Amino acid sequence: MKIKIVGNLTPEVGVSEKYTVEKVKEAFDTKPVTIVPEQPDSEIKWNIYVKDAKVWRLANVKEKKGQSVTYKFSEISSKAKDVAMIVEAYGKETLIHIKPQPTSNPKITSIELLNVLKKIPTRKFAYGDSIIARVHCVGMELLPIVVTLWENDGDKQKLKTTNLKIDTQKKFVRRGFADVKFYLNPMHVNLANSKVDKGESDEGKYHEYYVTAEILGKEESRKATLDTHVANPDYVEKKLIVKNEIATKPVMEVINSKMMVDLSNSQSWWPFKEDNCGGKYCIKKGDKNELIREINIRLAGFGGNVPTDEFTERTERMIKQFQRDYMKVPETGKICGNVLNAIDEFCFKWNEQIAEYTCLCKNLNSVTDKCSGFGKGRYNGVYKTATQIERYHNYERPGIHRSLLWGVSSLRFYLSKQSIYKYLWKTAGYRCWDHNNSVPRKTTNHMGKAVDIQFSKNGITIQGKRQSNLSLLNEINDNFFAKFLNAKYQWIDGKNNFSIEPIGMNEGQTWSWIHLDVREFDNEYLDDKYFVKNQEQVSNGSIVELGEKLGFSNTCMCEDVRNNSKNERVDPKVLKTSSNGKQFIRDWEHFKSNLYNDDSEDRNCTIGYGNLVHLGPCDGSESQEFKNGITESRALELFESRLVEFERAVQRDITVPLYQFEFDALVSILFNCGASFFAKGKAPQLHKHLLNKQYEKAAKEFLDITSGGIGGLVKRRKAENNMFLNNIYDSTH
Ligand SMILES: [Zn+2]
Ligand SMILES: [Zn+2]
Incomplete structure (x- = not known):
């Protein structure tokens, strides 16, 4: 007798499928198979194995028992190299290979509420805690969802609810889920208690919170968890003795296990194991790899940096500045999963459009043999003078330098934080030799290393050759370029920094725009590989995916405990x-x-x-x-x-x-x-x-x-x- 598994070998992710083990008679079997006594369900064991890269591992799902079981495969299982289902029954063992299929029907399948360590909580949440809402999705890779924490005031079902919205965050789905951290701010105790007056009879011992998730822009996709009870400290303090009795009783897990809300009534999730590494897998000062180079490029505008693969002192400062200003979390100066996620978000929101940088020769009728938009690669190694410095280099670099592009991204981010000065547009990106000759002009900074930007103040465009512009431009330089990009004025101390062309009314100065360049980068940081011509190369894909490709999966999946998003310092x-x-x-x-x-x-x-x-x-x-x-x-x-x-x-x-x-x-x-x-x-x-x-x-x-x-x-x-x-x-x- 043999055994076999009957079930769908190509299940759609997120859909429950039934698998059954059956006995099969073989030619040489002398007895009919039915004579084999029926085995109790509890002795039939099912397990799933997954092959990531080269190694097999047991999937992080509980062993199942019984002749028939159901499995629901997650998004990430469709990315595994191989998935095997193994059953042990009637003294035999057999295996089938499963190929979970990506779904064409994007949806949110469940929301789990976890503690700050990303574990199922072993006690009720309390004020001062963070809640991790893990939203499981299918068909949603790299798409944004909106996740909201609410205080339940008894009006939960409707989209236009009168319940109190505590916090809303946007997050991108990766590997089938997105984690969003909410802080149960003690400041909200009073807010929640104030509801009592409005007719809520038992807003006493606990406040009720819940989380909703929806696909960005699709309110109708909203899913909600059950309520989770958060102890009302004002109530408890009046009954101190009672509280102590509660504390000595076994921890009540019932409420918390209910909080894992699987919206399709199946428990067969296959969650990706995600332990918090406590910083163990974070990338930090002294490390050296290609992921660091990519980050040094993308965050160059946070204090300035060169595209080195080393995690330098400067990289640490850059990460801290990014954590402080963009992420609004405590500064660790280390790279872990949350920083990588935030970089992806930053890049998604603020990436520069390379089309805005194409060569100005396209606008000139006098230039008949126009360049492709980024020069023709002429004069590499040819200098105007005997001193071979970049200032005199005639080379038409093959595109725009990526550190420059991302420097502008961060500049735009910082400008968006106030309303007096506004970024308007670029007045010059690339200028090839044909464009230069038509002016005529000698400087070669704009052959891939520079950009000119125009601004407005209080809604009025800074333009024309006016003396009165200069103080405004100086203000923008001081408050943004110098302050956040650490850009150097007139290339002084410019080595390996961003530089600004001097502001003034003369030739070689700027009077209605600001010129930013990377001319003073060392030669190795001006390598052709850093210059790009198309939009894909600007972003160069997701940083999390790059991290995984380079073997930093642990880093990508680990969030530094310290980084409580939205958890700002309070009075x-x-x-x-x-x-x-x-x-x-x-x-x-x-x-x-x-x-x-x-x-x-x-x-x-x-x-x-x-x-x-x-x-x-x-x-x-x-x-x-x-x-x-x-x-x-x-x-x-x-x-x-x-x-x-x-x-x-x-x-x-x-x-x-x-x-x-x-x-x-x-x-x-x-x-x-x-x-x-x-x-x-x-x-x-x-x-x-x-x-x-x-x-x-x-x-x-x-x-x-x-x-x-x-x-x-x-x-x-x-x-x-x-x-x-x-x-x-x-x-x-
Ligand atoms: Zn051109
Ligand atoms: Zn310029």
């Missing part, structure tokens, strides 16, 4: 210590049920979680309650009420915006060092750096607050430093 007055922050502090303080004298110089009388009873050692004057010793839940209560003092101290003394994790780290320090730590000037450097928004410098100062190097304090300060900088709550010690 500390709206922050409270997060549950992670509280746990962290308690882990350091350790629970003690009886009175004890702490480690400080004054040996202060203490109980519970480092809860000060009075200054100086315990002396018998303490209340009977404390003398009897307290329970852990009483200690938690004391801890919660005492914490407020330190939160207020941070809010009083630190008047600059903070991230939740920065706030938590500062509360932890004050909890340990005293509420008046800043007010009494005990850490003047730290305080000063914070007030100057020099967050990284401030974090460094933590490491000095160790009472002369007490071991436990050294470790705690390191952990607080890590929390403040990296949003990592690690209290192991």
